[in-house]
Amino acid sequence: MPTTVKIMPNRPTHPVRQKSRSLQPPIVVVLAYDGVNAFDLGLAVEVFGLTDMGADWYRLVVCTEHPGRPLSANNGIRIIADDGPKFLARANTIIVPGWSHIEDKPSATLLDALRRAHQRGVRIASICSGVFILAAAGLLNGRRATAHWAQAELLSTRYPAVDVDPNVLYVDDGDIMSSAGRAAGLDLCLHIVRQDYGAEIATRVAQRLVVPPHREGGQAQYIPQPVRKAQGGALASVFAWAQHHLDQDLAIDRLASRAGMSRRTFIRRFEEATGMSPGEWVVEARVSRARELLEATQLPIEGIAAATGFGSAEALRHHFRQRIGTSPMRYRAVFQVSARTRAGVENR
Template sequence: MPAVALAVTDGMLHYELSVAVEVFGSDLTHTVDPWYDFALCGNGPVRVGRFRLEPDHGLDHLARADTVIVPGWADPDREPPADLVEAVRAAHAAGARVASLCTGAFVLGAAGLLDGRRATTHWAHTRELARRHPLATVDPDVLYVDNGDVLTSAGKAAAMDLCLHLVRLDHGSANANRIARRLVVPPHRDGGQAQFIATPLPEPGNHPLADLLPWVLERLDQPLTVEDLARRARMSSRHLGRHFTHLTGTTPLKWLHTQRIRHAQQLLETTNATVDTIAAATGMGTATTLRRHFHRAVGVPPDTYRRTFGSSRSLRDGGRERR
């Protein structure tokens, strides 16, 4: 019977913690026998949101588990508790498979388990995770990353994706699908968290691109070049690139491409326009080009995205969109 230990301490996110308890801590022997030997581990009573938990064991028990789950950490701007970090590090050294849910990745990072590995976390915190742990390769687009002995998931619902993935590894796809049906969730979701990411524009203000960015957004249907943007901003292309990197963290062309994709998402969500029409409106040219770039950036094709996020209006005719 595989042993799963859930590492808990004050300040963890109750949703991710509850997902792990529901999947690994429920009695599912009627579906898979043997199921998991589950333990809640923490050094004393733990406050999680408005709830108080009484762990079964101390954090030192993590080292006895086959799999250690670290739920989301509510305040990733703070360093996680040293006793939690040390216990997770010791468990991995003892041979445990360690998985983090959402911002629990910051605990794994503090334990040194992300160095030299791919990792992810909630998209809103991927930059901070990458900044704090430069030896890790942080992927902001995926739902989860499996390195074998170290696994990380993106935010919220992706915690369920990773938990079901662990069940699939331990008990096979058929049993993971049965558990997913019991929980009324998909056994596997297409795409990554890129489809959920909101990419805000820089705040309006007194900066060199304040007039340029709105001008560009009104002309996404046009074949703009870096030279066009530089000419509009009345600066050299090199100077423009420096301002873009400082303000947006990316190059002018990458920023422009991202805005085209985001505009396509908005049109798929709110209109019944065909993919051909949206391709023209976003400067992608053809439906084939839009589909290729959209799938690469968002992780799913445009029609799948529309079915997931579209309003009643966009779904009414969009489900029968012309190819």
């Protein structure tokens, strides 16, 4: 049997602990619809629905086109919300969680409601694939937005008028905001709190959730980046040899010699096979190997720089940040823990 969750509006119960900002608390409306992602909806409810942040904290409302009707969320969860679209007219902020049906067109009623809200100056923010609903409403035309890295190309192809940035965790484009992956929705929600209540309150909320108030870097650190290869022939053997000798001199002339080609022919064939120059490919391969070593070993940064052919820790840091969007040490702090967690699960 599916699990049914009935969502009630929040009612703050504790005394005010921060200076009151207005006579009326800002209203945050979180949309619910068939196919809504329960995690996206839940994190927005958790942040904006806190009941002990004071009387001027947000008033949270979860609304749907058909109040009281069970909605099918992902993971076998059913959601019942009692409030309808009328709350969109009163919202200060609307949160659009991700949904499971991005191949479908959202209902005309929902899209029209979002357009009217935007025309009234309401701030609208999407989480993960909720950005497809904003795009379908035409709210992102000529504007910058982001999406999960696995959906960014689809968003760009389907809605070419949208300036899709696949490298960031979230985009704040004024009255329209969007987050990348689902967990990046938490980054965006904390950003909204920071805008409305200041950094100190946003940090308090982050501490309660046991998450960083602000994450450094973008999506690049979470995207699998297999090194591009050529299939068969002389180039394939060069690719294989280079990946096992990243600590050595991988100058173009040396690689061309191993392939039995002239420098000019080698560069042309290489670019045809990979879409990048030999130099770019070598840096990509070295950064990829550095990621593996950061995740799986305790080698110091200088040792990883030597093992991957960067020569110095400074060179490694430069190229790593340029491609991954964060420093090697910060990457290790996050992903070596993740690697250990995975290993523990696999060994059970």
